[in-house]
Amino acid sequence: MTDVLAVADHRRGELRDVSYELVTAGRELADVTGGNLHLAIISGPVDDFAEKANREGVDAIHTVSHGEEFNHDVYTQAITQLYDAIAPQYVLAPNSVNGLDYAPAVADELDLPIVTDAVGLEADGQTLIANREMYGGKVETTVEVDAESALVTIRSAEWPTAEGTGDAEIEAFDVEIDEDAIGSSVTGFEEVGGGDVDISEADVLVSIGRGIEEEENLDIIRELADALDATLSSSRPIVDNGWLPKNRQVGQSGKVVTPDVYIAIGISGAVQHVAGMKGSDTIVAINTDPNAPIMDIADYAIHDDLFDVVPALTEQFQ
Amino acid sequence: MSNGLCVLVPVTEVATVEDEFEIEGTAIADQYLGADLNEWDDYAVEEAVQLQEAGLADEVVTVTIGPEDCEQTIRQALAKGADRAIRVWDDALEGVDLLDVGAKTELLKAVVEAEEPDLVLSGVQSGDDSFGATGVSLASAVDFQWGAVVNGLEHDLEDGVASVRRELEGGVEELTDIDLPAVLTIQTGINEPRYASLRGIRQAQRKDLDVQTLADLGVDASAVEGDLELSEMYEPETESDVTVWEGGADDTAGQLAELLREKGVAQ
Ligand SMILES: Cc1cc2nc3c(=O)[nH]c(=O)nc-3n(C[C@H](O)[C@H](O)[C@H](O)COP(=O)(O)OP(=O)(O)OC[C@H]3O[C@@H](n4cnc5c(N)ncnc54)[C@H](O)[C@@H]3O)c2cc1C
Ligand SMILES: Nc1ncnc2c1ncn2[C@@H]1O[C@H](COP(=O)(O)O)[C@@H](O)[C@H]1O
Numbered sequence: 001m002t003d004v005l006a007v008a009d010h011r012r013g014e015l016r017d018v019s020y021e022l023v024t025a026g027r028e029l030a031d032v033t034g035g036n037l038h039l040a041i042i043s044g045p046v047d048d049f050a051e052k053a054n055r056e057g058v059d060a061i062h063t064v065s066h067g068e069e070f071n072h073d074v075y076t077q078a079i080t081q082l083y084d085a086i087a088p089q090y091v092l093a094p095n096s097v098n099g100l101d102y103a104p105a106v107a108d109e110l111d112l113p114i115v116t117d118a119v120g121l122e123a124d125g126q127t128l129i130a131n132r133e134m135y136g137g138k139v140e141t142t143v144e145v146d147a148e149s150a151l152v153t154i155r156s157a158e159w160p161t162a163e164g165t166g167d168a169e170i171e172a173f174d175v176e177i178d179e180d181a182i183g184s185s186v187t188g189f190e191e192v193g194g195g196d197v198d199i200s201e202a203d204v205l206v207s208i209g210r211g212i213e214e215e216e217n218l219d220i221i222r223e224l225a226d227a228l229d230a231t232l233s234s235s236r237p238i239v240d241n242g243w244l245p246k247n248r249q250v251g252q253s254g255k256v257v258t259p260d261v262y263i264a265i266g267i268s269g270a271v272q273h274v275a276g277m278k279g280s281d282t283i284v285a286i287n288t289d290p291n292a293p294i295m296d297i298a299d300y301a302i303h304d305d306l307f308d309v310v311p312a313l314t315e316q317f318q
Numbered sequence: 319m320s321n322g323l324c325v326l327v328p329v330t331e332v333a334t335v336e337d338e339f340e341i342e343g344t345a346i347a348d349q350y351l352g353a354d355l356n357e358w359d360d361y362a363v364e365e366a367v368q369l370q371e372a373g374l375a376d377e378v379v380t381v382t383i384g385p386e387d388c389e390q391t392i393r394q395a396l397a398k399g400a401d402r403a404i405r406v407w408d409d410a411l412e413g414v415d416l417l418d419v420g421a422k423t424e425l426l427k428a429v430v431e432a433e434e435p436d437l438v439l440s441g442v443q444s445g446d447d448s449f450g451a452t453g454v455s456l457a458s459a460v461d462f463q464w465g466a467v468v469n470g471l472e473h474d475l476e477d478g479v480a481s482v483r484r485e486l487e488g489g490v491e492e493l494t495d496i497d498l499p500a501v502l503t504i505q506t507g508i509n510e511p512r513y514a515s516l517r518g519i520r521q522a523q524r525k526d527l528d529v530q531t532l533a534d535l536g537v538d539a540s541a542v543e544g545d546l547e548l549s550e551m552y553e554p555e556t557e558s559d560v561t562v563w564e565g566g567a568d569d570t571a572g573q574l575a576e577l578l579r580e581k582g583v584a585q
Contacts, residue, residue, distance in 0.1 A: 011486065011487075011490075012490075072454075072464070072466075095450075096487065097466065097484065097485065097486050098486070100450050100451065100454065100466050100467065101454060101464075101466035101467070101484070102454075103451070103454075104419060104452070104454035104455035104458065105454050105455065105457065105458035105464070107419070107420075107451075107455065108420075108455045108458035108459050109458060113418065113419075113420055113544070113546060114418075114419050114420070114449075114451055114455070115546065116419075116448075116450055117448060117449075117450065129549075133448070133554070134447055134551075135334075135335050135445075136445065136448075137554070138335055138553075139335075139341065139346065139551050139552065139553060139554070140551070140552055140553070140554040141344070141550060141551045141552075142548075142549045142550035142551075143416070143546050143547065143548055143549065144546070144547045144549045145545055145546055146545050146546075146547060150545070183496065183497040183500075184463055184464075184465065184494055184496040184497065185494065185495050186492055186493065186494050187481075187493045187494065187495055188492075188493040189490055189491065189492055189493065190483075190490070190491045190493065191489060191490055191491075192489050192491055193489040204583050227584065228578065228584045229583070229584045230583070230584075236506065236507070237506070239507065240506045240507035241510075242510065246489070253486075253487060253489065254489060255488075255489065256488070260581060261578065261581055261583060282577075282581065284574060284577070288337065289337040290337070290562075291337060291338070291553070292337075293554075295556070295558060296554070296556040296557075296558045296560075297558065298558065298560045299560060299561065300560065300561050300562075300563065300574065300577060301560050301562045301563070302562070302563050302570040302571075302574065303562060304567055304570060308566075308567035309567045309570060309571050309574075312567045312568050312570075312571035313571040313574055313575060315571075316571055316572065316575035317575065317584050
């Protein structure tokens with residue numbers, strides 16, 4: 001048991017970037033365990049995906065052509081059968097929404113310990129050491145996995161994408177999918193968050209988070225946005241509360257934005273928020289907490305109360 | 319009515335951390351920690367209570383793995399409308415510093431087997447450890463169907479099927495039909511969690527809160543030992559070269575205004 005099995009991530013006909021990052025993470029582990037890196041590609045146009053994912057470092061690609069879209073039962077059955085056939089030491093999956101819809105079930109079926117949302121991995125052949133965050137990114141931890149074999153989901157954008165062309169053998173894996181055990185079916189997809197404004201087009205975003213406390217207080221943020229001729233956006237809780245429409249949400253499940261200036265006000269900088277705005281040119285954070293994770297990616301910061309700073313800033317432009 | 323569903327809601331109490339804190343060994347020092355009902359579980363409780371109010375559920379039961387200190391948080395869920403609560407704790411759990419997904423699954427599985435719910439509504443993740451995995455792991459262990467990251471549930475549940483929306487990345491939602499019994503992991507924003515009323519808070523004090531040990535559940539202590547060990551905790555290293563403006567609000571706002579003018583904002 002020295003091999004590593006990584007599972008590619010794709011959605012609606014597109015291979016997602018984390019698939020190439022899984023190749024990098026998997027190669028690094030396989031170099032330590034001294035085994036091969038296997039890549040599983042399940043459902044969708046598998047041959048097309050296999051060709052794309054065949055990058056440097058992959059030793060073998062196993063395709064499972066079954067259905068167009070993701071189904072967690074198909075994934076769970078395919079991966080457990082691959083596990084039995086390959087007997088890998090470690091299984092790597094993406095910490096995506098779909099990854100979290102099958103990885104815990106695979107771990108349970110195979111009786112493997114599961115570590116989710118890893119941002120770093122080290123192995124010495126015996127023990128697996130994973131780095132992961134706790135308390136919304138305020139601290140990082142080291143977790144030791146004391147088991148022969150384990151399943152890990154990795155956070156996206158933490159490992160570089162694998163490049164180059166690989167010479168992995170591509171083989172259709174012969175699975176037996178038990179159709180009776182499939183208890184869910186996808187009936188469609190919907191794009192949400194359309195409407196009048198497209199925050200991804202804005203040059204300047206004034207973005208507000210839970211620090212605003214009450215819906216009425218949003219007025220001071222609106223006034224600032226008006227004074228700056230900027231567009232108003234927000235973190236998730238503001239949209240969850242119904243204070244702003246979904247098309248204003250920045251982040252993993254909202255929009256990805258890349259403005260010239262992003263002003264994050266009362267936003268802690270959770271990973272799912274940062275995923276949507278880290279590409280901004282200049283990031284300014286206004287937050288009372290000097291340890292808030294947003295400070296790690298901010299270019300400029302004010303460690304102070306937004307209720308003092310925001311009106312003072314608005315005044316500067318009136 | 320007796321053909322309604324029984325809904326089980328696994329509810330966890332999360333540790334909250336003050337802005338300034340210190341780490342002692344592999345934990346944040348106690349004096350910097352607070353406790354709260356997990357944000358995602360608040361939405362799960364609300365969804366369950368709404369199912370009951372719509373006449374689809376007969377009973378809403380919460381289950382929490384945690385020490386006696388959690389009871390205040392559990393009462394919060396009862397005050398919002400859950401009918402009764404189960405708290406699982408045992409001396410064997412006292413020394414475990416990171417209760418991993420496998421261990422939580424074993425304990426919750428025993429409760430599911432005793433309660434035989436039709437629907438389990440967990441949260442997507444716990445706000446402190448953020449494994450984001452317990453709900454789906456539990457579903458597999460008890461042979462239920464499941465759906466992860468659910469931000470919409472149709473309240474008809476006809477023919478034993480739950481029609482849900484799963485929130486994927488980038489503003490895409492997947493519409494999925496899931497056979498019951500099932501575990502759904504509930505995402506924030508699915509509803510508007512209520513505040514407990516004074517009456518609710520009073521009633522909560524009288525509701526059943528049943529404490530179960532490993533022996534009561536028939537779970538062996540070895541099942542909860544877990545394979546993960548928290549070996550280090552530290553503040554994340556940052557590569558940030560953030561410029562922090564100091565001074566009163568007028569000063570800092572002035573500096574920011576200057577930067578914005580340099581960048582051509584509002585001109
Ligand atoms: C699957 C999944 C998808 C998600 N998708 C998204 C997404 O797309 N977008 C998103 O944003 N989140 C998303 N989240 C949620 C994310 O994990 C966080 O919960 C959320 O981003 C937190 O929002 P916040 O920073 O506004 O709130 P908090 O984390 O509560 O932060 C509030 C901040 O305000 C500061 N503050 C408080 N009062 C003041 C004051 N008076 N002055 C100045 N500062 C103050 C505090 O110090 C704190 O840092 C997702 C989560 C999951 C599990
Ligand atoms: N200690 C616990 N007691 C009861 N339920 C829990 C516990 N920990 C986690 N859960 C449930 O599992 C969900 C996901 O938690 P996690 O996998 O730890 O991120 C939570 O939202 C709860 O519904």
